[in-house]
Amino acid sequence: MCEAGKSDHHSAERCVDFPVSVVLPAGGTGERTGLQTPKQFCTFLGRPLISYTIQAFESMPWIQSIVVAVAKENMDLMTDIIQRFKHRKVRAVPGGSTRHRSICNGVLALGEEERPAVGRPKVVIIHDAVRPFVEEDFLCKIAMAAKEQGAAGAIRPLVSTVIATTSEGYLDHSLERAKYRASEMPQGFTYDVISQAYQRCSESDFEFGTECLHLALQYCGTNAKLIEGPPTLWKVTYKRDLAAAESIIKETLSRSACVITGGLAEAVNLADALRKAVGALDMELDIVPDLMGDNARCLLKEWNFIQVSVSHSCLSEVEAILVALEAENRALLHPVVVIWVHFSRTDELPVSERAPTAITELASTAKHRNILIYGIQLKQSKHWERSASRVAEIASALIRERSPALVGQLLQA
Ligand SMILES: Nc1ccn([C@@H]2O[C@H](COP(=O)(O)OP(=O)(O)OP(=O)(O)O)[C@@H](O)[C@H]2O)c(=O)n1
Numbered sequence: 019m020c021e022a023g024k025s026d027h028h029s030a031e032r033c034v035d036f037p038v039s040v041v042l043p044a045g046g047t048g049e050r051t052g053l054q055t056p057k058q059f060c061t062f063l064g065r066p067l068i069s070y071t072i073q074a075f076e077s078m079p080w081i082q083s084i085v086v087a088v089a090k091e092n093m094d095l096m097t098d099i100i101q102r103f104k105h106r107k108v109r110a111v112p113g114g115s116t117r118h119r120s121i122c123n124g125v126l127a128l129g130e131e132e133r134p135a136v137g138r139p140k141v142v143i144i145h146d147a148v149r150p151f152v153e154e155d156f157l158c159k160i161a162m163a164a165k166e167q168g169a170a171g172a173i174r175p176l177v178s179t180v181i182a183t184t185s186e187g188y189l190d191h192s193l194e195r196a197k198y199r200a201s202e203m204p205q206g207f208t209y210d211v212i213s214q215a216y217q218r219c220s221e222s223d224f225e226f227g228t229e230c231l232h233l234a235l236q237y238c239g240t241n242a243k244l245i246e247g248p249p250t251l252w253k254v255t256y257k258r259d260l261a262a263a264e265s266i267i268k269e270t271l272s273r274s275a276c277v278i279t280g281g282l283a284e285a286v287n288l289a290d291a292l293r294k295a296v297g298a299l300d301m302e303l304d305i306v307p308d309l310m311g312d313n314a315r316c317l318l319k320e321w322n323f324i325q326v327s328v329s330h331s332c333l334s335e336v337e338a339i340l341v342a343l344e345a346e347n348r349a350l351l352h353p354v355v356v357i358w359v360h361f362s363r364t365d366e367l368p369v370s371e372r373a374p375t376a377i378t379e380l381a382s383t384a385k386h387r388n389i390l391i392y393g394i395q396l397k398q399s400k401h402w403e404r405s406a407s408r409v410a411e412i413a414s415a416l417i418r419e420r421s422p423a424l425v426g427q428l429l430q431a
């Protein structure tokens with residue numbers, strides 16, 4: 019059995035040693051958001067929601083292929099998203115007029131796979147495109163249970179009581195809440211169970227049904243294993259859910275940063291003071307002298323960089339970070355934040371007066387490459403440690419907000 023709870027690719031790969039493919043229904047219009055754009059194509063930090071969901075699955079090495087079912091009118095848009103964000107395992111197929119029809123098209127497409135390297139899957143995971151936060155250890159449990167039982171699905175406790183109403187709008191009866199669960203996604207099925215369920219189900223199921231697990235039970239006699247999932251599995255349904263999703267994405271990107279000091283004693287002291295101060299703001303800092311050799315691992319790990327420059331140094335250190343980030347193609351999926359902290363001596367003219375436009379110009383070029391540069395200035399003085407906690411507050415706010423409007427600004431600590 020899987021070493022449940024461990025979110026590392028290797029343990030998941032050891033557990034899931036059979037072919038798994040994913041169907042993402044993304045053919046809806048998102049009427050309940052009240053927006054023109056279907057919610058799966060709404061963008062967060064410059065990237066559509068559907069790309070976040072795809073990326074979550076694509077990053078798991080044991081997922082062999084992903085089929086996305088989209089409305090015909092959005093097929094070009096979807097193809098563009100797949101190319102722009104370099105999704106490698108994905109194929110788009112036409113969706114249907116209901117969610118079940120879209121899922122069925124995706125399952126059929128898995129059976130008609132033409133690429134010889136991608137065989138018919140043992141297990142098919144079905145997951146709404148509008149649930150972007152899927153964790154590997156949980157998905158692993160669903161895949162394993164689906165292989166063993168034929169079907170498995172995520173559940174959550176109900177937050178409200180479910181009641182039945184009379185046709186006149188009065189209370190008929192209420193259900194005992196503790197006995198019931200909300201059925202969420204992902205769900206997993208053996209390929210044979212889900213394909214037979216869709217071959218056998220009725221037009222009425224296709225038109226009005228909302229539950230794939232029910233089709234497996236009714237048409238294949240397969241009782242699904244139910245597994246309680248994390249709260250982040252919730253479905254983006256209303257406009258407020260889009261704001262909540264954006265806030266979770268920003269929070270995930272803001273947990274840590276890499277501080278580059280150049281090895282100078284004053285910069286290292288400042289970096290240590292920053293580390294203490296951001297600790298109180300729930301952020302962790304890695305402090306390195308440069309991004310060479312082993313330290314280059316920060317380029318692969320971090321979305322945020324703080325370059326501490328002392329005295330007369332210029333923006334060349336920031337330029338070097340940009341070159342390194344571009345070489346790694348780091349800003350493809352998320353905007354990367356680079357904060358230049360300039361620590362000047364008391365007798366020195368502030369950068370804002372020496373080279374007022376340098377940071378603005380550099381930031382404006384970098385912004386087109388999805389790298390957001392901000393500047394913070396502080397002077398060495400007896401009270402510089404107090405200023406250091408101010409730098410930490412400003413840096414943490416810039417990292418959390420990732421505001422394109424503030425790029426190129428040189429703020430005073
Ligand atoms: N004909 C449809 C309808 C829905 N879906 C997908 O099923 C998932 C869950 O459905 P839901 O949240 O109901 O999405 P919408 O149908 O788009 O929303 P609404 O009901 O508010 O219109 C979404 O990823 C949606 O794109 C689909 O693939 N094909």
Ligand SMILES: O=C(CO)[C@H](O)[C@H](O)COP(=O)(O)O
Nearest residue numbers: 117146201202203228229230
């Ligand atoms: O969670 C579910 C799985 O059983 C829902 O049925 C699914 O997400 C469809 O959503 P909606 O009914 O809003 O189209």
